[in-house]
Amino acid sequence: MYIIRHFQAKDTFPVIHLASNVLTEHYDPSLFSYLYETNPWCFFVCEFQGKIIGFAIGIQFQEKTGRVLMIGVEKVFRRKGIAKSLLQQLHIEFQQKDFTKIELEVKTTNYGAIQFYQKHQYKIVEKVHHFYQNGEDAYIMELQVQYH
């Protein structure tokens, strides 16, 4: 049974470890504590049998725009809907803030993540050349939020 919950201070090292295993970009470990301190409302983890196996971080990007900053799931737990559950939590937080748009960037070579976001109605709106540290290109993907 997986538990999706807000990040807590005790999750700092497990999340740093997981991020370094699953993300291709290297992030300074202090970034995670910084994001927790400044942005606790939109930092989630997935726990399974006491172990952190996924995480997702969203931020406010502009007045009415949210940004999916990072999302990652441990390899052996993929394709089970964990990222979907994490993304849904980010969407709930974004909707509570009445954001009308959600953006993110993803490597143009990251086929799995692009498929994942497209499955959740994100559209590619722009390609940014040399976006990443290693010179790789990024797609900017966007979801327009509909309120009924």
Ligand SMILES: CC(C)(COP(=O)(O)OP(=O)(O)OC[C@H]1O[C@@H](n2cnc3c(N)ncnc32)[C@H](O)[C@@H]1OP(=O)(O)O)[C@@H](O)C(=O)NCCC(=O)NCCS
């Ligand atoms: C992208 C990622 C977060 C998806 O996590 P996940 O828990 O496997 O995703 P879910 O199970 O919720 O969704 C799976 C769906 O996403 C898409 N998908 C995910 N990985 C895929 C892959 N390798 N190839 C094709 N489609 C893929 C498919 O639509 C899939 O549905 P299906 O299994 O029915 O075909 C995960 O692969 C990951 O951690 N990747 C490394 C980190 C990363 O790239 N993060 C995104 C950029 S920050």
